Structure formats: C-alpha cells, structure tokens
Amino acid sequence: MSAGRHKPRLAVWKFASCDGCQLSLLECEPDLLTLAETLEIAFFPEVSGRPIRGRYDLSVVEGSISTPEDAERIRAVRRRSRHLVTLGACATAGGIQALRNFADIREFTAAVYAQPAYIRTLATSTPIAAHVPVDFELRGCPVNPRQLREVLSALLAGRRPAVPAHSLCIECKSLGRTCVLVAGRRPCLGPVTQAGCGAICPGCNRGCYGCFGPQETPNTTALSAALATLGLDRRSRLRLYRSFTAGAEAFRVESERHEE
Amino acid sequence: MRSRTIRVDRLARVEGEGAVRLVVRNGEIASARLSIFEPPRFFEALLRGRAYTEAPDITSRICGICPVAYQMSTVHALENALGIEVSAPVRDLRRLLYCGEWIESHALHITLLHAPGFLGCDSAIEMAREHGEALRRGLALKQMGNDIITLLGGRSVHPVSVCVAGFHRVPRRAELAGLTERLERAREAALATVRWTAGFEFPDCERDYTFVALHHPREYPFNAGRIASNRGLDIPSAEFERHIERRQVRRSTALHTELRSAGPYLTGPLARYSLNFERLAPIAQEAALAAGLGRSCTNPFRSIVVRAVEVLHACDEALRIIARYEEPDAAACAHEPRAASGFAATEAPRGLLYHRYRLDADGTLLEACIVPPTAQNQAAIEEDLRRFASRFLALPRTQLRERCEQLVRNHDPCISCATHFLRLQVTGR
Numbered sequence: 290m291s292a293g294r295h296k297p298r299l300a301v302w303k304f305a306s307c308d309g310c311q312l313s314l315l316e317c318e319p320d321l322l323t324l325a326e327t328l329e330i331a332f333f334p335e336v337s338g339r340p341i342r343g344r345y346d347l348s349v350v351e352g353s354i355s356t357p358e359d360a361e362r363i364r365a366v367r368r369r370s371r372h373l374v375t376l377g378a379c380a381t382a383g384g385i386q387a388l389r390n391f392a393d394i395r396e397f398t399a400a401v402y403a404q405p406a407y408i409r410t411l412a413t414s415t416p417i418a419a420h421v422p423v424d425f426e427l428r429g430c431p432v433n434p435r436q437l438r439e440v441l442s443a444l445l446a447g448r449r450p451a452v453p454a455h456s457l458c459i460e461c462k463s464l465g466r467t468c469v470l471v472a473g474r475r476p477c478l479g480p481v482t483q484a485g486c487g488a489i490c491p492g493c494n495r496g497c498y499g500c501f502g503p504q505e506t507p508n509t510t511a512l513s514a515a516l517a518t519l520g521l522d523r524r525s526r527l528r529l530y531r532s533f534t535a536g537a538e539a540f541r542v543e544s545e546r547h548e549e
Numbered sequence: 550m551r552s553r554t555i556r557v558d559r560l561a562r563v564e565g566e567g568a569v570r571l572v573v574r575n576g577e578i579a580s581a582r583l584s585i586f587e588p589p590r591f592f593e594a595l596l597r598g599r600a601y602t603e604a605p606d607i608t609s610r611i612c613g614i615c616p617v618a619y620q621m622s623t624v625h626a627l628e629n630a631l632g633i634e635v636s637a638p639v640r641d642l643r644r645l646l647y648c649g650e651w652i653e654s655h656a657l658h659i660t661l662l663h664a665p666g667f668l669g670c671d672s673a674i675e676m677a678r679e680h681g682e683a684l685r686r687g688l689a690l691k692q693m694g695n696d697i698i699t700l701l702g703g704r705s706v707h708p709v710s711v712c713v714a715g716f717h718r719v720p721r722r723a724e725l726a727g728l729t730e731r732l733e734r735a736r737e738a739a740l741a742t743v744r745w746t747a748g749f750e751f752p753d754c755e756r757d758y759t760f761v762a763l764h765h766p767r768e769y770p771f772n773a774g775r776i777a778s779n780r781g782l783d784i785p786s787a788e789f790e791r792h793i794e795r796r797q798v799r800r801s802t803a804l805h806t807e808l809r810s811a812g813p814y815l816t817g818p819l820a821r822y823s824l825n826f827e828r829l830a831p832i833a834q835e836a837a838l839a840a841g842l843g844r845s846c847t848n849p850f851r852s853i854v855v856r857a858v859e860v861l862h863a864c865d866e867a868l869r870i871i872a873r874y875e876e877p878d879a880a881a882c883a884h885e886p887r888a889a890s891g892f893a894a895t896e897a898p899r900g901l902l903y904h905r906y907r908l909d910a911d912g913t914l915l916e917a918c919i920v921p922p923t924a925q926n927q928a929a930i931e932e933d934l935r936r937f938a939s940r941f942l943a944l945p946r947t948q949l950r951e952r953c954e955q956l957v958r959n960h961d962p963c964i965s966c967a968t969h970f971l972r973l974q975v976t977g978r
Contacts, residue, residue: 305588309613309706315661316695316705325674334561356588385610386590400594402804403797408589431613431706489703493710493718494880498606500707528600533610 297346297445300332302366304352304359305386305414309431310377311351316434327445347372347444353379353536355386355414367421372444375417376437378430382502383536385430387414390536391544416536425450430500430533433485453484454505457497460484466491476521476529481507481539498532503539513543523547552579557950560957562662562672567962569953571938581934583927583957585801596917601627601886601908602713608904608919609707612963614657617650617698618897620711621772622904622919627713629787630891630908633884638877639715640772645725645870646701646711647771647895648863652735653694653705654898655818655856655863658961659742660687663853666955667749683745686738690860693735697867700724715881725871732868739861740836746857747840751850754937758847758929759811760820763896769828769862770821770896777824779845780811786894789903795920806925813928816900817960818855819846830869833862849933849959856961886912897922899961923962930960 301311324330331345348370354360367373378384389397394412398405417423427440427450436452443450453459457479461468469491470477477496479488483504490497503509509530516526527547530540555571567586572579592611596604605623609616621643628635635643661673664683670676676684695705701720702708710716761782765774777783784792795804808814823845826834837858846855888910894903900922907916933956941952 305590307610307613307616309610309616312613312657312706315657325677330672330674334559355590359588384590385592385595385607388595389591392594397591397594398589400597401589401591404799407797407799408802410589414590430610431704433704486704490709490717493703493716495709495712495717525600528603532603532607 296327296329298331298344299328300345300348300366300370301330301334302332302348302350302352302363303334304350304363304380304417305355306352306377306379306384308351310380310429313376313432313434313437314349324441328441343369345370347374347441350375350380350417351377353383353386353414353416354420355389355411356409357411358409360411360420363417363420372424373417373421374425374427374440374444375423376427376432378428378500378502378533379414380417381426381428381537382534383414383416385533385535387536388531389414391531414536427452428483428501428534429485433487436485455484456480456504456507457482457484457486457488457491457501460486461488461491464488464492469494469496470515470519474519476516476519476525478512478529481509481512499530499540500533502534502537507539509539509543513547523549555949555953557953560954562665562954562958567957569934569957571934571953573939573942576939576942578935578939581931581938582800583931583934585803585927587802589802593917593919596906596914599914601906601912601914604906604914604917605711605713606707606709611919611921613706614654614963615650615897615899615902616707617646617702617711618895618902620708621647621895622893622897622902623906624711624713625772625893625895626891626904626906627908628891629893630889630906631713631884631887632889633714633882635715635882636877636879638719638875639880641870641874642701642716642719643711644771645867646698646708648867648870649694649697649701649705651694651771651863651898652739652860652867653691653698655860656687656691656694656742658898659746659853659856659860660684660691662961663856663958664746664749666951666958667746667853683742686741690735690738690742693731693864696731697728700728712881714884715877715879717880719877719880722874722876725874729868729871732864732871736832736861736864736868739857739864740832743836743840743854743857743861746854747842749853751848752937752940753848754850754933754940755847756849756933756936758819759808759814760823760845761808761814761816761901761925762820762824763894763901764824765828767828769825769830769866772895776894776901778808778811778814779824780808782808782810785892786903787892789892789894789920790905790918793920795924801927803921803924803927805927806920807928813932814925815929815960816922816925818852818859818898818900819849820900821896822846822855822858829858830862830865832865833858836861850955852959852961886910899923899963900926921963923960926960926962930957930962933959
C-alpha cells in the first residue's frame with residue numbers, strides 16, 4: 290500500500306464479537322499515537338465521534354457474520370476498502386457463537402429470549418472470508434498485539450506479513466517450556482494449533498485450548514488418539530475441538546468425527 | 550402540537566452497537582429509547598452441555614473489555630455450587646486481577662471515551678495537541694492495568710490463568726514485587742487524574758437514583774459482598790433473581806431489568822461509590838472529597854471523577870495486596886463435581902454482574918443465567934435521557950447529539966456484554 294500524497298485511511302469495523310480484538314488495536318499504545326500519525330483514522334466509532342465517509346485504504350474487521358443485515362454490511366465494507374484484514378477467531382472462524390452451527394437456532398433463541406420473534410439472526414455464524422474476499426486473516430482470541438502491529442506495518446509497506454502458520458509446539462519449545470501433553474499428561478491442542486499467542490497456556494501449566502485455530506498441517510487424527518490414551522473420553526475430545534474456533538475446517542471435521 | 554425526532558444512529562465512543570431515539574413534543578421529551586442492536590450471541594444457550602471447567606474461558610468472550618469480571622462471576626458461582634472455599638492468597642490474587650481490570654477499563658473510558666466530550670474534542674487523538682500530558686498519563690494507567698492482568702493471566706484480553714477452585718498458575722512473590730514501583734507511580738497518576746477530571750465543567754443534572762451494588766463489611770466491593778441498595782435492599786446473591794424482573798423489549802437484544810420493589814435502578818461506579826464510600830482507601834476518600842464529590846454522587850456526568858477515584862483505590866489496593874502476598878501451597882484446591890446450583894455477583898467495572906449455573910452430577914452445565922450491568926442500566930439510561938435531554942434541545946444539532954451521547958456514555962455501557970445495545974433518533978421539538 291503506497292502512502293501516495295495522503296495518509297492511508299484506516300477504518301475499523303465490528304460485527305458479532307466481544308470488542309477484544311479492537312482493544313488489541315488500542316493496546317498498540319504507546320504506538321497508538323504513532324499509528325495516528327501514520328494513518329488517518331477515518332472510521333473507528335469506539336475511538337472517534339465523526340466518521341469520514343468514502344473509501345478506505347485499509348479496513349480492519351472484527352467479528353463474525355450472524356445476522357442478515359451484517360451479511361449485507363460486509364459487502365458494502367468490501368466495496369469501499371482497498372485492503373481488508375480480518376482480526377480474530379470470530380472474523381476468521383465464526384467465533385464461539387459458531388457453536389450455533391451445530392445446534393438448532395430456533396431452540397437457541399427461545400432459550401435466551403422470551404420473544405424469539407423480535408430477534409433477527411442467521412442459523413449460522415460464519416467468518417468474513419465466507420462472504421467477501423479477504424486480503425489477510427489474523428488469528429487469535431484475541432489477536433496478539435505484536436502480530437497485529439506486524440500486519441499493519443507490512444500492509445503499509447506493501448509486503449506480506451510475517452505471521453508463521455506452524456504449530457504452537459514450535460513456539461512452546463523455543464520458549465523452553467515443559468510439554469504439558471507429554472510430561473504433564475494433560476490434554477493440549479498445541480500440536481494442531483497455530484502459534485502466535487506466546488504459548489501462554491502451557492506457560493500457565495495448562496493445555497492449549499486452540500484459540501488461534503488449526504495450524505497449516507494439523508494431524509488431528511493422531512492427536513485425538515494421543516488424547517484418548519490420556520483417558521480423555523469422546524465427549525471431552527469433541528468439546529476440546531469445538532470451542533472458540535469450532536468453525537475452522539480442520540477442527541469442525543475432527544469434532545464431527547467425535548459425534549455419536 | 551410541534552413534534553420532532555432526534556436520532557443518533559450509531560453512538561460513538563461507546564463499546565458496541567447501539568442507538569438513541571428521542572421524541573420531542575412542545576419542547577418536552579415525550580419518549581427516550583435506547584436501542585441495542587448488537588447481534589445476539591446466545592451465550593446462555595451455548596454454555597449448556599459444556600464442562601463446568603470450560604465456563605470461565607467461554608464467558609470471558611462475552612466482553613473483551615471486562616473478561617476478568619466474567620471469569621470472576623463464573624468461578625464464584627461454580628464454587629458456590631460445589632462448596633469450594635479458596636485460600637486467602639488465591640482470594641487476594643483474584644482481587645488483584647480485578648484491580649487490573651478496573652484500572653484498564655476505567656482508564657480507557659476516562660481517557661479515550663469520556664474526556665474528549667468534556668474537552669470539545671472529537672476523539673482522544675485530537676486531545677494529543679492540547680491535552681497531550683493527560684492523554685499520555687491515561688494511556689500509561691491503562692497499560693498498568695493491562696500489565697497486572699498479563700502478569701497474572703498471560704495476556705490482558707481473555708487471560709488464561711483463572712480456573713474453578715483457584716488458578717492454573719499463581720505468580721512468585723518476586724514477580725509481583727516487580728510491579729510495586731510502577732504501581733506507586735500509577736497511584737500518583739491516578740491522583741492527578743482525579744484532580745484533572747474534577748476540573749471539567751459538569752451540567753447541573755442531579756437525580757435521586759435507586760443505586761444497587763455489592764456491599765461488604767470491610768472491603769470496597771470487587772468479588773464479595775451482599776447485594777444492597779439505598780432503598781433498603783440487602784440480600785445474598787442467591788436471592789437476586791427473586792428481586793428482579795427481566796423483560797425483553799422489541800428495541801433491544803439486551804433484556805431490560807428492574808427491581809420488583811423499586812423499578813429501574815442503576816448499578817456501576819456511582820452506585821458502588823455512593824453505597825461504599827467508607828470502604829474506599831483513605832487516599833481515595835481524601836482525593837474524592839478534595840475533588841468536590843460528596844459521600845454519594847448523583848450527577849451522572851461526574852461519573853468520570855468517580856471512575857478516577859476508583860482507579861486510585863484500585864492502585865492502592867493492588868499495592869497492599871502485593872505487599873502482603875504469600876505464595877499459596879496449591880494454585881487450586883482439589884474438588885469433585887456434583888449436581889448443584891450456584892450463584893454469584895461480582896463488581897465488573899460497569900457494575901453488578903450476576904451469574905447462576907445449574908450442574909449435572911458429572912459437572913456438565915445444564916443451565917446458565919447471566920445478568921450483565923448494561924442490561925440492568927438500560928432503563929436508568931433511558932430515564933436520564935428523558936429527564937436531562939430537554940435541557941439541551943436549544944443547542945445546535947451536533948452539540949445536542951454530543952450531549953445525548955454523553956448521557957449514554959456517562960454509564961459506560963458495554964453493549965457486547967448487554968446483548969442481549971446504540972443509534973440517536975429524536976422526534977419533535
């Protein structure tokens with residue numbers, strides 16, 4: 290993305306989400322003020338009152354598509370954006386709210402709302418890329434602020450972001466952590482999950498729960514066998530694959546293999 | 550009869566998606582509606598069938614700004630169900646984690662969301678020119694809060710160390726001691742923030758609110774206490790649902806909540822402060838009184854000062870917890886699941902957050918009920934708009950819009966949480 294004569298215009302869009310990934314953008318502080326010098330923040334309603342209408346050089350999208358209105362809105366965002374980057378498990382895999390994809394949405398709505406008829410929602414929660422072309426998907430629940438800075442600066446410089454797609458195990462080993470799966474005999478999705486978080490769960494003596502989604506070559510079949518030998522029952526294995534990135538292909542398929 | 554509609558279709562500098570619609574007849578506000586159109590995510594439905602041990606990680610995803618609050622109400626409710634008492638150091642570490650979240654969330658709201666409106670700026674970035682020092686101080690405070698959470702939980706958004714019965718990992722004494730010097734500077738910055746916000750101009754908008762907050766015999770409430778009001782309510786969390794009515798209104802994907810005895814009520818910093826002034830750290834009490842606050846605060850615009858006082862209290866409390874910390878023998882205590890129900894309310898930065906769970910004998914969640922602060926505050930916010938917006942009707946359109954947004958922003962609504970939230974639409978004049 291060449292800066293040209295004007296500062297590149299940034300827009301931040303929210304769909305179904307918790308705001309945590311946008312917050313990671315603010316967490317680029319103290320770089321936030323530097324960011325404001327590099328980019329014109331043209332639309333970021335949680336930070337600024339008045340949006341600038343028109344086209345954007347870079348749109349950053351948080352959240353999943355779960356309502357008919359949002360399915361329309363994302364197309365309008367794409368039309369107005371030169372580059373579109375999606376942030377986080379909701380935008381890249383459908384988020385925890387994609388658990389509805391495995392259930393009956395009418396029953397879900399009735400379980401929470403006394404007047405389900407007032408609620409307009411889709412039967413599924415899907416990633417942004419299922420609706421419009423996406424230039425880069427940054428994983429995580431939430432995204433890692435360091436990776437987010439890398440993606441923004443790479444796109445501004447016109448290069449490919451250096452975000453590894455290898456497994457968490459590589460990150461964990463490079464940090465010298467003791468393996469929670471092999472040595473600790475605790476369930477861990479690290480071998481099939483993409484790195485990027487800093488291996489924080491093993492760092493807290495617990496197994497990875499997969500919030501960065503599947504790594505590039507996930508051998509889920511082998512991991513499921515290993516999890517079974519630890520005594521993890523079928524239902525617990527299913528739940529493990531089916532959480533924050535349940536909508537990601539590899540995890541969805543493996544969780545379905547564990548259905549009765 | 551002259552009538553007009555004023556609409557703010559997408560509230561700026563609030564967390565999530567909402568709108569305001571005011572109908573004005575003959576210069577009076579005929580109706581004020583806060584709409585929440587954040588897409589529903591059905592947490593109470595998707596929790597069913599999950600293992601109870603997964604619950605704190607799942608509920609934290611309701612809100613990226615107050616994930617700790619969700620984790621805290623979840624683990625306390627489940628521990629209530631399973632009859633678990635955590636050790637004193639674990640209890641302290643949870644308070645410390647909550648201090649981190651209050652500092653982070655309040656500093657974000659004070660600096661980036663609320664202050665620009667008082668300074669005639671459109672955003673915090675505009676503040677950089679004339680109010681650069683205050684902006685940098687606020688961002689540094691927020692970073693302090695983030696760093697406390699990161700130290701205890703691995704990352705500041707959706708930290709990973711909290712579990713039912715304790716923590717997956719507790720810090721070493723030396724790790725916490727490393728925060729002391731920075732926290733002492735943060736406490737100074739918080740004191741400066743109280744003085745700075747106290748100098749803002751506040752419109753004369755006082756209201757006799759029904760305040761609801763936790764109340765504890767010794768502590769300013771974070772994790773523990775009875776649910777109390779300034780109208781005589783004094784109940785354990787387990788009785789909360791019997792005293793409230795939740796109803797769905799067409800304009801909102803968040804359920805409106807009222808007290809059966811007293812109608813709409815307000816939870817959050819104003820309520821907490823007004824019901825618990827005596828429990829604040831001496832330094833926070835002194836700063837509050839010096840800033841011109843009474844022992845209670847009923848002007849919603851002054852909530853920015855109250856938040857600054859709470860940041861000051863949280864910095865001071867964090868220092869006390871760190872000074873007395875002894876590493877516990879075990880990060881979590883051993884326990885077995887059982888068929889039971891459990892209840893808990895804790896104080897999220899935005900107010901009372903109530904959770905109830907029902908478990909199967911093997912620990913599978915059968916039912917979940919979550920009452921977030923913003924859902925509880927919707928009716929009180931609408932009442933603020935009804936009472937106070939009429940004073941601003943003579944203002945030019947953009948200023949009127951800003952005042953209406955402030956009337957909502959005063960209560961720091963968290964729309965992602967509530968959705969079960971905001972656009973301004975005003976009809977008539």
